[in-house]
Amino acid sequence: MLHLVVCMKQVPDSREIRIDPKTNTLVRQGVPAIVNYFDLHALEEALRVKDEHGARVTVISMGPPSAEKALRQCVSMGADEGILVSDRAFAGADTLATSYVLAMAIQKAEDEWGPVDIVFCGKQTLDGDTGQVGPGVACRLDIDQLTYVEKVESLDPVKREIIVHRHLEDGVERVKARLPVLITALAELNRPRRAGLPGVLRAARYQPIVWTTNDFPNMDRSKIGLRGSPTIVSKTWVPEPKQVNTEFIEGDDPAVTAQELLGRLYATDLPQKLGWA
Amino acid sequence: MRTTVLQSGNLPISKMWPRIGDEIVADERFDAVVVGAGPAGTAAAYTMAKGGLKVALIERGEFPGAKNIFGGVLYRKQLEDLIPEFWKEAPLERTIVEQRLWILGGDSAVTFGHRNLKYKEPPNCWTGLRVKFDQWFAGKAEQAGAIPIYETVVTELLLENGRVVGVRTDREDGDLRANIVVIADGVNSLLGKSLGIHREWRPDEVSLAVKEVIALPKQTIQDRFNLEDDEGCTIEFVGHMHGMAGLGFLYTNQDTLSLGVGVMVSDLRNKRIKPYEVLEGIKRHPMIQRLIQGGEVKEYSGHLIPEGGLDSMPPLAGDGWMICGDAAQMVNAVHREGTNLAVTSGRLAGETAIAAHAKGDFSAAALDEYTKAVRDSFIYKDLKKYRGVHGLLAMGASDLLFEKFPQALNDAAYEMLLVDGVPKKVKQKAAVGHLRDVAGGNWKLLRLALKGWRAMNG
Ligand SMILES: Cc1cc2nc3c(=O)[nH]c(=O)nc-3n(C[C@H](O)[C@H](O)[C@@H](O)COP(=O)(O)OP(=O)(O)OC[C@H]3O[C@@H](n4cnc5c(N)ncnc54)[C@H](O)[C@@H]3O)c2cc1C
Numbered sequence: 001m002l003h004l005v006v007c008m009k010q011v012p013d014s015r016e017i018r019i020d021p022k023t024n025t026l027v028r029q030g031v032p033a034i035v036n037y038f039d040l041h042a043l044e045e046a047l048r049v050k051d052e053h054g055a056r057v058t059v060i061s062m063g064p065p066s067a068e069k070a071l072r073q074c075v076s077m078g079a080d081e082g083i084l085v086s087d088r089a090f091a092g093a094d095t096l097a098t099s100y101v102l103a104m105a106i107q108k109a110e111d112e113w114g115p116v117d118i119v120f121c122g123k124q125t126l127d128g129d130t131g132q133v134g135p136g137v138a139c140r141l142d143i144d145q146l147t148y149v150e151k152v153e154s155l156d157p158v159k160r161e162i163i164v165h166r167h168l169e170d171g172v173e174r175v176k177a178r179l180p181v182l183i184t185a186l187a188e189l190n191r192p193r194r195a196g197l198p199g200v201l202r203a204a205r206y207q208p209i210v211w212t213t214n215d216f217p218n219m220d221r222s223k224i225g226l227r228g229s230p231t232i233v234s235k236t237w238v239p240e241p242k243q244v245n246t247e248f249i250e251g252d253d254p255a256v257t258a259q260e261l262l263g264r265l266y267a268t269d270l271p272q273k274l275g276w277a
Numbered sequence: 278m279r280t281t282v283l284q285s286g287n288l289p290i291s292k293m294w295p296r297i298g299d300e301i302v303a304d305e306r307f308d309a310v311v312v313g314a315g316p317a318g319t320a321a322a323y324t325m326a327k328g329g330l331k332v333a334l335i336e337r338g339e340f341p342g343a344k345n346i347f348g349g350v351l352y353r354k355q356l357e358d359l360i361p362e363f364w365k366e367a368p369l370e371r372t373i374v375e376q377r378l379w380i381l382g383g384d385s386a387v388t389f390g391h392r393n394l395k396y397k398e399p400p401n402c403w404t405g406l407r408v409k410f411d412q413w414f415a416g417k418a419e420q421a422g423a424i425p426i427y428e429t430v431v432t433e434l435l436l437e438n439g440r441v442v443g444v445r446t447d448r449e450d451g452d453l454r455a456n457i458v459v460i461a462d463g464v465n466s467l468l469g470k471s472l473g474i475h476r477e478w479r480p481d482e483v484s485l486a487v488k489e490v491i492a493l494p495k496q497t498i499q500d501r502f503n504l505e506d507d508e509g510c511t512i513e514f515v516g517h518m519h520g521m522a523g524l525g526f527l528y529t530n531q532d533t534l535s536l537g538v539g540v541m542v543s544d545l546r547n548k549r550i551k552p553y554e555v556l557e558g559i560k561r562h563p564m565i566q567r568l569i570q571g572g573e574v575k576e577y578s579g580h581l582i583p584e585g586g587l588d589s590m591p592p593l594a595g596d597g598w599m600i601c602g603d604a605a606q607m608v609n610a611v612h613r614e615g616t617n618l619a620v621t622s623g624r625l626a627g628e629t630a631i632a633a634h635a636k637g638d639f640s641a642a643a644l645d646e647y648t649k650a651v652r653d654s655f656i657y658k659d660l661k662k663y664r665g666v667h668g669l670l671a672m673g674a675s676d677l678l679f680e681k682f683p684q685a686l687n688d689a690a691y692e693m694l695l696v697d698g699v700p701k702k703v704k705q706k707a708a709v710g711h712l713r714d715v716a717g718g719n720w721k722l723l724r725l726a727l728k729g730w731r732a733m734n735g
């Protein structure tokens with residue numbers, strides 16, 4: 001049976017994010033935490049492979065204990081196991097340290113449940129936004145990486161071949177690769193499912209597996225957490241909002257105000273830009 | 278976020294996903310399923326889970342409380358019966374030490390109130406916000422063993438030979454079977470309606486409430502309401518609502534104020550006034566305006582309040598089901614109590630379920646113990662006392678009771694306290710005469726007073 005791993009990060013809901021005007025950092029307190037948007041698509045694709053070919057789906061997340069909730073959500077959708085890699089020693093990790101720990105965790109999952117065939121990551125996160133973790137994990141596992149995947153065209157578990165479409169800036173690339181591979185998912189890849197009731201029941205009772213540094217005897221302590229993170233955030237600031245001119249067109253008769261609006265729009269260069277003129 | 282789909286056009290968009298092949302048994306059976314994780318449902322789920330029953334708690338919101346609103350004052354007694362000393366851990370806003378009642382005139386008010394620091398120890402009631410409170414309360418039920426099923430709507434009851442045997446949800450493979458279904462789905466209670474135990478509420482059986490949460494600095498709130506630390510104050514007000522039967526409230530939270538009005542739906546309909554217009558009018562009243570000024574409106578929401586009282590209460594139990602809280606019209610509108618009736622009814626339903634489970638009897642006769650328990654409780658007794666209030670309000674005297682009288686009272690107070698050389702005796706006579714004129718004569722005033730007295734004293 002195929003073994004699929006999904007890397008999932010719990011992130012603050014970006015719709016409700018605020019920035020502390022004094023410190024210029026994200027206010028995380030009181031902001032609901034959700035499964036990173038792209039990771040839902042990564043999980044959905046893994047579940048589709050499971051539905052079609054049969055597979056074991058393991059979700060791994062590095063984060064604080066509160067990330068258990070996000071792991072339960074993944075289990076409700078159909079993941080077999082949720083693993084929380086959590087330890088104070090992991091705190092403050094940048095993408096280098098994060099991908100090191102995740103790669104170690106995937107290797108441990110291989111020890112537990114057999115070799116991994118596909119690792120699914122999101123394209124990027126809603127908070128850190130770097131898009132570096134997936135490629136970082138692939139490098140450390142020394143497997144091929146298929147980034148920005150918008151479609152899995154075919155998967156042949158016997159021939160161990162996968163064909164995907166990668167969405168690039170100037171077009172779409174159709175690529176064939178041999179398993180094992182790492183895929184980073186775009187939102188176009190699929191539409192994440194809503195968990196069925198049996199899944200919700202299972203998730204409500206499910207206790208995610210927790211791995212701490214103790215579970216990784218071979219882990220290089222200098223490569224994790226703040227110590228293993230060479231990135232220095234030297235300054236953060238909030239960009240000035242762009243100045244826009246707002247004009248109000250007042251009036252009681254919509255037909256008249258609409259006419260007025262059109263008149264004013266046609267007085268600008270907008271119609272030309274849009275090719276109406 | 279980029280959401281454009283494949284540009285090249287010759288590649289098909291991914292096909293829809295196949296059904297999830299989950300090996301978990303779908304026909305798992307529960308001892309009890311509770312619909313709705315408001316105060317009533319959660320109290321029922323908590324009680325049953327503690328009693329060792331296998332319980333599922335279903336809530337349509339993203340989490341319990343996510344979309345729920347109330348005024349809100351939470352009372353100690355009934356919740357304490359369930360969770361001793363709950364206030365030491367529950368997310369409450371302020372401990373109420375003062376309650377005020379204002380009778381509003383156009384730009385004036387006659388005020389009553391009571392402040393007493395004895396209300397702090399033991400605490401009597403608190404202000405609260407349901408986003409936080411419901412979530413905490415449901416968490417207690419989860420800890421006790423209730424299985425949370427959130428973001429899930431119960432679409433119908435499963436019936437077999439006239440017995441309720443479970444619920445259908447809007448999720449895939451979404452049927453859940455249970456020996457008992459506790460219906461606690463709030464005032465609209467589609468499930469109660471589907472059972473045929475009540476019809477659509479009449480416009481005079483419900484009030485429509487709108488509420489704003491207004492943010493102000495903690496210190497500003499404490500200064501404006503004369504409070505220290507976690508002390509809180511509530512203001513209820515009548516009058517100045519376009520002559521409609523309504524009650525307004527202004528409550529202090531930690532760093533927000535809850536301001537709202539609830540108006541009888543039949544009056545809103547007759548006068549063709551929108552509830553937010555009533556609230557806007559109230560916000561401009563000088564007594565209120567000064568307390569909220571400078572605040573930022575953080576939330577606006579609306580909700581129905583059941584106000585039919587005892588005569589609107591449906592049958593409470595049947596084969597395999599019980600109904601609690603707002604869904605059963607259990608609100609004491611005179612004292613703005615609802616959550617405590619909900620909690621108690623939920624607890625009583627839970628206790629009945631535990632007994633029924635022990636006997637293995639889930640028939641209407643067995644579950645009717647719940648009806649008896651409600652009858653013996655303060656829920657029934659209080660609603661009985663105020664049984665006539667609904668009739669009094671529905672008889673079309675709203676304009677008189679909620680506009681003309683309050684204004685006359687304000688006018689009288691003004692005259693009495695004005696020092697202008699007119700003898701007090703003359704002033705008193707004029708004031709009483711004024712009230713009589715407003716009522717339409719001595720006889721009418723007397724009859725109204727009698728009706729009012731009866732309504733308030735069952
Ligand atoms: C505002 C802000 C700015 C930052 N700037 C930098 C920076 O410039 N350089 C830097 O190195 N770090 C930076 N960090 C820290 C860094 O983003 C995170 O600490 C790192 O853990 C993950 O990087 P990411 O969130 O950008 O993930 P991405 O690389 O965007 O994530 C891609 C995918 O990797 C997987 N993934 C990522 N994190 C996890 C996880 N913890 N567990 C499981 N799967 C995961 C998911 O599948 C995800 O979709 C910043 C963090 C913040 C909040």
Ligand SMILES: Cc1cc2nc3c(=O)[nH]c(=O)nc-3n(C[C@H](O)[C@H](O)[C@H](O)COP(=O)(O)OP(=O)(O)OC[C@H]3O[C@@H](n4cnc5c(N)ncnc54)[C@H](O)[C@@H]3O)c2cc1C
Nearest residue numbers: 313315316317337347348349350431463486602603615616
């Ligand atoms: C503006 C306002 C002010 C109030 N002020 C006070 C006050 O100060 N003090 C006080 O004690 N009471 C007050 N009340 C009354 C009090 O809020 C209610 O009496 C109480 O909340 C009733 O509890 P309940 O559990 O019966 O219903 P609700 O609190 O309405 O809970 C019902 C729950 O069921 C869920 N639900 C509904 N249908 C379904 C379905 N089909 N499937 C799944 N879930 C479903 C809902 O999402 C909701 O969470 C006020 C009410 C309002 C509207």
